[in-house]
Structure formats: structure tokens, C-alpha cells
Amino acid sequence: MPLLVEVRSFLRNLFSSRRVDGDLDREIHSHLEMLIDENIRAGMPPKEAQRAARIELGGSEQVKEQVREARIGNWLHSVLSDCRYGIRQLRKNPGFAAAAVVTLAVAIGANAVVFSALNALILRPLNVPQAQSLYATERTSDMWSYESYPNYLDLRDRNRSFDGLAAYTISQAGLDTGENPSRAWVVEVSGNYFDVLGIQPYLGRFFHGSDEHGPNSAPYIVLTYAYWHSHFQDDRGVVGRTVQLNKHPFTVVGVAPPEFHGTLLIFSPDLFVPIVDQEQVDGENLLNDRRDRWVMSAMGHLKAGVTPAQAIADLNSIGSYLKKSYPKDEDQMTFSLARPSLVSDITGRPVRAFLAGLMLLAGLILLAACANLGSLFAARAADRSREVALRLALGASRLRILRQLFTEAMLISLIGGAAGLWGSVVLLHWLSAWRPFPQFPMNVPVNPDANVYGVALLLALASGFLSGAVPVRQVLSTDPYEIVKSGSISRGRRVTVRDLLLAVQIAICAVLVTSSMVAVRGLARSLHSHFGFEPRNAMLVDTALNMAGYGVDRVPTMQRRMIDAMETIPGVTSVGLVSIPPLHMGWNSSKVFTDETTDLRPSNAAAEAIMYNISPEYFHAAGTALLAGRDFTWHDDKNAPRIAVVNWEFASRIFGSTTDTMGRYYKMPNGTRIQVVGIVEDGKYTANLTEDPQPAMFLPILQSPSNETYLVVRSNRDPQQIAAAMRSKLRDLDAGLPSFIQTWNEEMNGALFASRMATASLGILGVMGAMLSITGIFGMAAYSVTKRLKELGIRMALGAQRKEVLQAALGRAFKLLALGSAAGLLLGIVATRVLAFIVYQATPRDPLVLTGVVVVMALLGLLATWIPAQRALSIDPAMLLREE
């Protein structure tokens, strides 16, 4: 079998190469002997015979080399020997090797981390069967996927495109398993949820669509694996047990599989309950309210053969049916489809834009690193021109020499890539376990998978190739004769590839420095900007009355008692209550109408206003300035006329002016007329510091009750002490009431999270860019000083001043630095437009940023050229000229 023979030969060549070579040696030797014998027989004298034989053989080493090249597996052999040679070269030059490896490790590591995030949040499909056909519905008008429950039911029952449509929403509830009641994160899901997603229980059973028989009809709980593991210690007997959810008995029917965390990507809930139990879980029943869009998302698998476009057309026809059937509730409704993992496009898009931008910057870092390495390689190739020339003269092919150089570049980049990947894996493990919000269970699945490893390998190979390709032309144009004769290359060209590379690299680094400075400035501004309230010296208590079993009738008295209790704590200056604090992760809003509007269909609304239910004194406690009119009192209750305090934006948007607003009326969607009694300053409301001014209205808690209760406690004392006092007061009122106390600043970390993350990542990238430009400029400057040592020595001997020497040695480096920085600054200004999505008031046209970038780049240049400059100045011309 020829194939077997070939495999045998391959293995023999690979593993017993010494024996194979010895065999070849003897064969060639015997061949030569036989040739001599032949010549002697032909009558030549022995010396002549030997000479003729050697001529006919034509150089035994060359013949042997030719045989070796013909062998199977020769490429592997020569690659291995190239590698050995490369490693020897690198060990001879440990400084160069270390600098190159570290540069690449940092660049590839940064790319691996950013790509992992991109992979986890965007590229990787949800961990459910057939994720590629799973879509969530989304309104095109606002790009939210929220729906009201009746609308969801219509979408579910009337569509012909989905294999079932499931819905879910997120909530919190108090879970009492017989010990202390604790707060649990609950996913309220439609009965068909698990069946639509195709998830099988790990233990027990799931509930199904057939379990739903109207409100509060399905008291079943499915635990997530993680919660079962941490709170029930993997007790298999938990199935069938009855627990109290908000003081209502529920039966645990099953446990979800370990890898299933629901369909919201970064959220890790504790348990699942049927959405029909909403009243028991949330404390209010919105199952019949067509206007309140509280169901987070409806989603399902498209039927086989149905395209997304057909499904959208189908949904739109249901939309027009709903508009026709419920003209008072519904506007023109059009739909689009979205991937269900990031709630909806309105949150998904900035995340995607940011990650894409970050990936771009990380790519630039890698490119800068490659340019850096490339110029290092080019400098080395120039230094080694004598060696290259010698090898060429001895008959090595240029291809062979290039391959050697590429092997070295690849070696460095693979080692660097491996180091970078290792670093990023460590970082990512740490990130996966990171819980930025103590209250919100995050599940950030950024652990690297095969994609990440593949990308890192590809990047390493590509950067090896890119940086190895830089000196190719130099090698190809090497003229061995000239070099061996004259000792070094004298180039006439003014601008070399190396110069260009350095300029490009400096430009890239300037982009990175610019964007990180813009981000840092933005963050600094956002921290000192005006929120419309004063988070300093205020504590926030999140109480969950519904979880402690307070019904609608008992909530107001309990709220009043809590406020009174807080006010008795020494050091507390004011206490207020708000349904959901501004800049929180969630908020309520409602359409509002001018008083003249009679047809209250949604399209006639004057505005969508953020809605807060507050107690008297809230504005005091929150530090919100009342611009005109009056605050609420405890007399503004159900029996008093309906009133509101609105913000500046609301007044100017609804009434067209802010001067004669007081005492005027506007309408709520249900037709209630509300009189404005006060105006407060504008603020930031939704969890987004970059928002435009939004209309907001504040309603008295006694007229618009809310069971969502946050107490704002302003004091002049230490937060720790106050918190302890508050905790004990709350325990006195009701020991079974779950509550969470933190400072308002801590609570706001959620709102500032995005811009903080952006700043942190951009800051890190900026530092990396700065590091790269230092090494790049340093390499270039040091190299040019070394190359021109002799010339500089002569200049000094002829009486050149220090300034002139420096100019000769480093003039070019500085010129490149200035050029590159200018280009980078311009590019950075363009690039930071993208940042404006995320970073608060990110504007590059900020004089501080502009001068900052210039100063930083100049400092970097000084730092990087300091050592080479010192070296140039310390040249002793006499010594130098004597040595040469």
C-alpha cells in the first residue's frame, strides 16, 4: 500500500531523522568512492580521479540538502528548525523579545476581552433550543417590546406565524419558606412559557397553559437551579412543598435546568410563577388593563416556513384589528421582530453600538501594536542586514530568509497571543462573577468559548503576519555584495515605511487618548451635574409592602406610620416618600392631555409624562427646588380636589408657557381633570444621564396610591448610624417587612453604571494606547540615534551645539509625533461622536480635552525620547571615532 509506505516514511523522517541522515551520508560517500573507483579503472591517476569524481558529484552537502528537501514532511522539519533558530535569536535578545511579547499580549488580551463581551451579549444565541427562530415582538413606534396583558393575549391567539407566543415580566416578591421572609426576583411567565421555549424540567414538572384559569388560579412556583441550590441545599424533596409568596400559599412544582436563567440575558432570577397570579405577586391586578404595558416581552418561535417579514405583516394586521376594536385605548400599532435577549432594541442598540465602538478601538490598539512590532522587526532586520547578506551570499534563497523572519514574528505573536488570552480568561472569570448591583442578580456569561479562542488565535496569526511583513521589502532589496563591502546600508530615501508606520501608530494612539479623555471628562461632568435632586446626605429605603401582605387598603396608613417613625430619628431633617425614585432602573409614565381635549385616544395625547406618587415633604427630602406654587399636605387626600405638581418641561410642553400655569388643568387618560398647584425644576428621571428634558408630574400619594414605596431620609449624620436606626425603627413597625437601605448615591450607581463602564474601558484603552506610543517612539528614537552615532560624533567633533545634536538626532521623531498627533486628534474628534450615545455630555470640542490631548502627546514624546536624547548628548566623539 503506497499510502502506508508514505506514512511510514513520514514518521521515520520525523522521529529518526538522525538515522535517516546517517544513511544518506553513507550513501553519498559510497557513491563518491565508486565514482573514484570508476575513474581509476579508466586509467586516471588517483588525485585526478578524486577531483573528477568530486566535480561530477557537485558538492556532497548540496546533494544532501536537495535530498532532504525532496523528503516527505520536509516542511515540518524546516519549520521546526526555523523555530529553533528563532527561539535562539529571541533568547539572544531578551529585551526585544519581552517588549514584543508584552505589547502583543496586552493588545490581543484587550481584543479577547472586548470580543468575549460582544460574543456573550450579541453574537451568542440564547441558551434555548432552536434559538435562531426565536423572536420577540416589538413596537416600531418606540422600539420597546412591552405590551399590555390583553394585547398579549390577542397577539397570542390571533397570530398565524408563531408556534405559540409566550410572555414574561420581571418582579420582586417576598418568599417565606418557613424561616425569615426574603426578597426574591420573580419572573412572571405565561403558562405556555416553558413549552414555547422547549425547556425540560430538571426536577418535578413545569406549569402549562392548561393550568391557567383566570386571576390567581395557578399557585405554582418553578425554582431556578441556582436558587434551589443556594436556598434549598439541593433538596429533592422540595417538589410538592408549599411556601408563602407575599403571604399567599404557593406550591413548588419543579426546578429548571442549571443552564436556564430565563430569556433576559444578564438577569439571573430566583423563581418563575404564572403571570395570571400577578395580583398576588405585584399587589395589583393589571390583567384586564389594555393600556398599561407592563408585560416585558412576548416571544415565540416562528413556524417552519414563515419568514420574519410575513410574521411582521401578520402582527401588523392584528395591530390594525386592535386599533379598530379598541379605538380609545390603541393607536396605530406596527410591529417588528427583535432578538429577545436584551429586552428590546432600545436597550440593545446602545449596548451594541458601544460594544462595536469598543471593538473598533481594541482593533486599533492591535493595529498600533502591529505597527509597533513591525517597525521593531524592520529595525532588527536592518541591524541584521550583514547576517542576511552573508546568508544570501552563501546561497540561501530570499524566500528561505523571509520564512525565517516570518517564523520569528509568528513565534512572538503566538506567545504574546497565548499570554494575552490567559490574562483575558482570568479577567473574564472575574467579570463573570462580578455583581455591580447588590440588589439585582446579574448573570454575565462572558466566559470565553471556542469563538473567543478562535478569534484570539486568528488575531495572533494576523498580527504575526502583519508585523512580519513590514521588513519584507527590505530583505528582498538586500544586495549582499554592497552590504558585505560597505558594512551598512546607506539609504537615500527620505521617508521610510518605518516613518509612515510610526506616524500611523501615533495617530491611532492619539485617537485612543482623545476618546478616553472625552469619556473621563464626561464622567466627571455627569457626577457633578444637576439631577434635579440632591443625592448627597440622603438615604433611600426600599420597602416592599406588597411582599409583607399589605393590601391596597392598609398601604397608606403603613406608609404614613413609616414616615412618622423615620422623622423621630435624631439628626433626620426631612422624610419623604416616592413610588420610584428618579434615575432608578424603572419608572412609571402616563400619557397626558390638555384640558380642552375631549377625544382621549392615545394619538391625541399632549405628552408622555413620567409619573411620581409622592408624600408631602418629598421635595424637601429629595432636595428638589419648588419654583412656584405649593407643596402637598396630608390634606390632599381622596376627598380633596385632584392636584399635581409638574416640572418646568411639563408646564412649557402642555401649557405652552411657564408663567400662568398655576391653577390650570390637564387630563389623565381616564378623563380625570388635574389642577396644577406647583412647579418644580427639571431633573433627570429615566436611568440615563444623557436624556433630554422630560415632562414629569408629581401626584399626592393619598390621591394616587402606590404600593411601591421608597422612603427618602435626609439627615446630617453618618449614613451607617442612620441606617442602623432606620432598620430598628422599621423592625418595630413590622418585623416581617422586607426592606433595603442604602445611600442615594449607592442607589444611583445603577444609573451611572453605563457611563462608568464606558469611562473605565475607554480609560484602559487610552492608557494602552499611550503605552504603545511610548514604546513605538522610543524604539524609533533609540534606533535612529544608534544608526547615526558616528555622524553625530563627527558633528560634535566639528563643534555642534547640544541643541543642534538633538535636532539632528530626534528632529524626525518629533516631526512624526506632531504629525501623528494632529491626525489622531482630528480622527478622535470624529470618533467621539459615537461616544455621545453613552457618555454624558461627551463632546470633544472641549478646550480642556483638546489641550489635554496635546499636552499628553507631548509628554509621551518627551518621555519616550528622553533616554535616546541622553545617549545622543553623552556621545564622546573622540572615543567613538577611535573605535570605528
Place this chain on the structure above:
Amino acid sequence: MQAEQTTILQGTLDMLILKSLVAGEMHGLGVSRRIEQLTGGTFSVKPGSLFPALHRMEEEGWISAFWGDSENNRRAKYYRLTKAGRKQLEVETRRWGRISWAIAQALEA
């Protein structure tokens, strides 16, 4: 030496080596001399082409190698045709026949 000698056409070297081994096992120098003899001195194979070809063909399994004693009692590496080698020779002969016929046609036209 001989002005008539031509470098071996690409691809024909293998065929000539196989053909020369049909007569029996032979060492490298023997193969070289045999080819000169077979082609009436038109082709001479230099060691720089001969040995790489021999080693490659051995790796492909067309010939096998062993050490033996030469006519002058020197140790020499001998090559022998294998079954696969015989088959290969047939293939190459047929291919060569087609090529030479085609070239002859082309030149006559």
C-alpha cells in the same frame, strides 16, 4: 563533456529510473550509468537530481532500498522495483506515449 547531453525533461526522470531498474536491483551510480546507456548517452543524470528522485520514489513506495556489496566489494545502497513501481512505470509509459505522439503530431502539422 558531451555536447549532445540534454537535461532530463521534467517528469521523465522518474520513468527513466523505473525503467532502468526493470533489469534488476542497482545502486545509484548504476542507475545513472544505466540511463546514459539506455538513452545512448543523450541523458546524463547528475547526483543532485538522482538522489532526491530516488529518495522521493522510495518514500512513495515505487522502489525499495537495502544495503549490499558492490562489484568492487564496497558497501552500497541498492534500489529495487516494487509492485507499485511496476504499475507506476506502466502508467508513466502510457502517458509518455501519448505526449510524444501529440508533440510529434504538432511538429508535423
